[in-house]
Amino acid sequence: MLIAPSLLAADFTQIGNEARRAFIAGADWLHLDVMDGHFVDNVSFGPDVCAAVRRAVGPTAFLDAHLMITAPDHYYPRFVKAGVNLICIHAELDGQVDLSATLRGIREAGVQCGLAVNPATPWEACLPYLEAVDMVLVMSVVPGFGGQSFMGEVLDKVRALAAWRKEHGASFLIQMDGGIGAEQAPLCREAGADCLVAGSSTFRAKSMSDAIMTMRNA
Numbered sequence: 001m002l003i004a005p006s007l008l009a010a011d012f013t014q015i016g017n018e019a020r021r022a023f024i025a026g027a028d029w030l031h032l033d034v035m036d037g038h039f040v041d042n043v044s045f046g047p048d049v050c051a052a053v054r055r056a057v058g059p060t061a062f063l064d065a066h067l068m069i070t071a072p073d074h075y076y077p078r079f080v081k082a083g084v085n086l087i088c089i090h091a092e093l094d095g096q097v098d099l100s101a102t103l104r105g106i107r108e109a110g111v112q113c114g115l116a117v118n119p120a121t122p123w124e125a126c127l128p129y130l131e132a133v134d135m136v137l138v139m140s141v142v143p144g145f146g147g148q149s150f151m152g153e154v155l156d157k158v159r160a161l162a163a164w165r166k167e168h169g170a171s172f173l174i175q176m177d178g179g180i181g182a183e184q185a186p187l188c189r190e191a192g193a194d195c196l197v198a199g200s201s202t203f204r205a206k207s208m209s210d211a212i213m214t215m216r217n218a
């Protein structure tokens, strides 16, 4: 199980130190929540902050950028340039954005690509793209803010994706994000998730390393 603390819950006055703290505590990945104030009702940070995080954590740390933005096709090259390892875009943009071309472009730029689904979006929205992604992100909260409660009903989507993956011999990772801590991690694992994003339960824990270890051992 990969654990990816979400920088959204970090102390923004200490962003570089906070990013380093996550890896020192045992994080596998660092999750970067990028919000544009259009796709979600919040604004977070953009490529310059991601580039600063890359400088802070060094060249080998895995940075996973979740683009909650309406124009990922326009902006993804800036996140590639910032040095992230994986860029995840949203399935809800189908029809507005050429998702196949954007996913292909991300991969051709040498970065892994992912597709995210909001709680209200069926997993089947990912079906046309499952051969073309390295990861599917199943949101377990309505995106936009940290600190929300886990929506257990999305576990059925994770089960369906895991079943599809097994049946088709595919290898994409399944990531879950939102309201995840020690109590939810075993449920996510049982459903078939491989990577858990956790903001409040890691950055705001008394011991970040204990919090990460507990979730990883779920």
Ligand SMILES: O=C(CO)[C@@H](O)[C@H](O)COP(=O)(O)O
Residues within 6 Å of the ligand: 006, 008, 009, 031, 033, 066, 141, 142, 143, 144, 145, 146, 147, 148, 177, 178, 179, 180, 197, 198, 199, 200, 201
């Ligand atoms: O993408 C999002 C929210 O939009 C998440 O990454 C949250 O930031 C996770 O935070 P917690 O729910 O773990 O506090």
